[in-house]
Amino acid sequence: MNALAQWIEKAALAVCASAVFLMMFVGALDIVMGHTVGFFLSFKVELSGTLLASGIFLACGPVQRASEHIRVDLLEPRMGPTFVRVRDVLALLCGGLVIGLIAYGLWQQALKSILIFEASADTSGFPVWPWKLACAIGASLCVLTLLAQLIQKLRPARATATEGSA
Numbered sequence: 001m002n003a004l005a006q007w008i009e010k011a012a013l014a015v016c017a018s019a020v021f022l023m024m025f026v027g028a029l030d031i032v033m034g035h036t037v038g039f040f041l042s043f044k045v046e047l048s049g050t051l052l053a054s055g056i057f058l059a060c061g062p063v064q065r066a067s068e069h070i071r072v073d074l075l076e077p078r079m080g081p082t083f084v085r086v087r088d089v090l091a092l093l094c095g096g097l098v099i100g101l102i103a104y105g106l107w108q109q110a111l112k113s114i115l116i117f118e119a120s121a122d123t124s125g126f127p128v129w130p131w132k133l134a135c136a137i138g139a140s141l142c143v144l145t146l147l148a149q150l151i152q153k154l155r156p157a158r159a160t161a162t163e164g165s166a
Helices: 003-036 044-065 081-115 129-154 161-165
Strands: none
Touching: 003 044, 003 129, 044 081, 044 129, 081 129
16 A cells, blocks of 8 residues: 555544544533533534444445455355455445445535535534535545455466466
């Protein structure tokens, strides 16, 4: 992975971590305030949902790159290498198509949200548009990761140096 891609991935994960931290902080603050002074935060549900969605999409690309998604490999030991390769290519194509469509829809929502500087409907009025933009960026990064993995899978396997000398 080149330096720019590493920097982009670290930035996405930093925003993701910030979203998760903010979500946990607001949740803890709501519980403490609710049980000590009887005041619950009105915006906690909408903020938590917004932050959770952006966190999921921002982490999707790095999780895909590291192949850390849930995988059922019950039959994989019985599959031949050609079948495994075909399965991997089809999985990357399907994943790219689905996440690509999701990214397209997220960009449509994010751009509309940015144009009106969308804020939450509750009494706090926190800005929603930056988090919608983060979702769209995260999904797009995941699509790029899937595309890079697909290109890598479609390249013909190279013979290693030890195979050539045998």
